[in-house]
Amino acid sequence: MINQKLLFARAYEKEMEGKIGEESRPKFHFSPCVGWTNDPNGFSYYKGMYHLFYQSNPYDTVWDSMHWGHAVSRDLLHWEYLPAAMAPDEAYDDAGCFSGSALELDDGRQLLMYTGVHKEGGDHGEELQTQCIAVGDGLDYKKYEKNPVLDASVLPEGLSRNDFRDPKIWKGEDGRYHCVVGARRKNRACGEDTMCKDNGACGIGHTQEGEASDLDGLGAILLFGSPDGFSWNFESVLVENDGRFGKMWECPDFFLLDGKYVLLCSPQDMLPEGFEYHNGNGTLCLIGDYDKTAKKFSFEKNQTVDYGIDFYATQTTLTPDGRRIMIAWMQNWDTCDQNGAKERKWFGQMTLPRELSIQDGRLYQRPVRELLLYRSNKVEYQKVGFEGELSLDGVEGRIVDMELTIRRKEGAEAYKKFAVRFAQDERYRTALSYRPYESILKLDRKFSGSRRAYIHQRRSLVREKDGELKLRIILDRFSVEVFINDGEQVMTATVMTDGAAKGISFFADGEVVMDVTKYTLF
Numbered sequence: 001m002i003n004q005k006l007l008f009a010r011a012y013e014k015e016m017e018g019k020i021g022e023e024s025r026p027k028f029h030f031s032p033c034v035g036w037t038n039d040p041n042g043f044s045y046y047k048g049m050y051h052l053f054y055q056s057n058p059y060d061t062v063w064d065s066m067h068w069g070h071a072v073s074r075d076l077l078h079w080e081y082l083p084a085a086m087a088p089d090e091a092y093d094d095a096g097c098f099s100g101s102a103l104e105l106d107d108g109r110q111l112l113m114y115t116g117v118h119k120e121g122g123d124h125g126e127e128l129q130t131q132c133i134a135v136g137d138g139l140d141y142k143k144y145e146k147n148p149v150l151d152a153s154v155l156p157e158g159l160s161r162n163d164f165r166d167p168k169i170w171k172g173e174d175g176r177y178h179c180v181v182g183a184r185r186k187n188r189a190c191g192e193d194t195m196c197k198d199n200g201a202c203g204i205g206h207t208q209e210g211e212a213s214d215l216d217g218l219g220a221i222l223l224f225g226s227p228d229g230f231s232w233n234f235e236s237v238l239v240e241n242d243g244r245f246g247k248m249w250e251c252p253d254f255f256l257l258d259g260k261y262v263l264l265c266s267p268q269d270m271l272p273e274g275f276e277y278h279n280g281n282g283t284l285c286l287i288g289d290y291d292k293t294a295k296k297f298s299f300e301k302n303q304t305v306d307y308g309i310d311f312y313a314t315q316t317t318l319t320p321d322g323r324r325i326m327i328a329w330m331q332n333w334d335t336c337d338q339n340g341a342k343e344r345k346w347f348g349q350m351t352l353p354r355e356l357s358i359q360d361g362r363l364y365q366r367p368v369r370e371l372l373l374y375r376s377n378k379v380e381y382q383k384v385g386f387e388g389e390l391s392l393d394g395v396e397g398r399i400v401d402m403e404l405t406i407r408r409k410e411g412a413e414a415y416k417k418f419a420v421r422f423a424q425d426e427r428y429r430t431a432l433s434y435r436p437y438e439s440i441l442k443l444d445r446k447f448s449g450s451r452r453a454y455i456h457q458r459r460s461l462v463r464e465k466d467g468e469l470k471l472r473i474i475l476d477r478f479s480v481e482v483f484i485n486d487g488e489q490v491m492t493a494t495v496m497t498d499g500a501a502k503g504i505s506f507f508a509d510g511e512v513v514m515d516v517t518k519y520t521l522f
């Protein structure tokens with residue numbers, strides 16, 4: 001029996017879907033059927049299709065009352081909406097079906113594992129987060145009668161039941177199921193099971209419980225194991241935040257990639273470190289080794305996942321041909337500019353799915369190769385030498401895949417600045433500019449039609465290779481993703497500029513020699 005709340009959401013989605021014009025959505029980036037989305041959930045391959053579930057509030061363009069929206073795709077680029085998969089309709093998830101993941105069980109059913117949120121004592125009560133399960137056929141899902149399958153009773157001493165979420169599940173080579181879940185140490189300065197907003201001075205009588213320590217309030221990733229996907233045991237604290245990488249760690253993912261173990265997560269409240277971690281709600285990639293006996297992950301490398309503005313909550317899956325693909329929310333909690341969202345009736349997009357690899361100890365990302373199938377109208381210019389402003393015939397558009405290689409002119413002095421501007425007309429432009437003396441690539445969408453003083457610029461330290469900087473710039477109607485040096489770094493941002501601003505132009509202070517290959521997409 002499908003619950004009323006879910007039936008209502010499904011009917012609402014159906015009614016609204018047709019009312020949102022094609023042109024007011026991104027062309028090939030996923031956007032919600034209607035209303036708000038944040039994290040991608042349950043990104044997986046099941047019965048011949050990629051499935052993407054998503055944190056969804058169908059009824060408004062702001063975060064509220066989390067449902068799981070649902071879509072499928074054959075190529076990771078064209079998504080077809082399916083009816084919402086879950087609504088917050090049980091006592092243990094009535095305050096939201098938070099993020100989670102999906103996989104195929106041995107018996108062919110699809111299992112969803114997610115965080116159920118319940119507020120003890122009403123709307124203003126303490127938030128309890130538990131891990132829950134639903135099972136289905138790729139269309140309809142039934143919540144497990146023994147939910148929750150993991151609750152506060154499994155938490156190691158000192159961890160909070162308020163921040164225990166976002167299970168990522170996989171099946172190991174041992175045939176067992178495993179999952180990682182984000183957790184957080186209690187703030188013992190106040191002793192309560194919730195973050196004390198007043199650093200212990202809140203006066204609501206929290207009991208002291210042990211000595212406060214530097215680890216209080218910090219994230220940890222917990223590892224659980226299961227023989228069948230339904231009954232789960234705590235296995236270990238896989239890795240802990242020592243205070244260097246923000247506080248709570250959301251949306252963990254853990255996998256083997258090119259011989260190394262990788263932990264991805266989205267830490268809240270990050271401090272910048274050099275040119276890393278400039279988004280307060282950041283993304284973190286730890287690369288290292290896994291001790292199978294102790295069930296502990298140790299890392300030797302850390303890096304930001306995406307160096308742009310709008311990026312959070314990554315999730316990966318494996319394709320049938322063995323590629324590790326990552327998708328993420330192409331937004332950030334700090335930059336949710338609602339300008340125009342009400343009229344558009346949707347808010348939030350997902351990034352392009354990206355193929356991951358490890359090269360020279362770093363995480364590399366490239367757009368899924370399926371995108372190459374949708375390139376058309378090739379326009380190519382080789383070794384264009386120029387100084388000052390430049391426009392090139394055939395180089396314009398808002399749904400574009402463009403590769404640039406930039407170098408100084410042989411024998412000439414190094415140029416001072418190179419810029420490529422797009423989503424441009426008399427009023428608007430978004431720019432990528434590069435200063436070789438500083439090795440800094442800057443993304444600036446100040447003139448993109450935003451009427452709010454959100455962050456609109458981000459700088460990233462980049463590395464020329466053999467005197468060249470390579471950029472692959474992917475524009476959809478409402479976004480830009482810049483893949484730098486074949487995916488060594490990526491900068492992502494939403495660009496909500498009016499679609500009529502289609503210009504692309506170049507600028508050089510000093511002599512630049514540039515190769516340009518530009519395709520229309522779709």
Ligand code: FRU
Nearest residue numbers: 039055098099165250251313
């Ligand atoms: C991350 C997050 C998750 C949570 C979800 C709620 O963006 O805060 O930790 O499950 O969003 O919508």
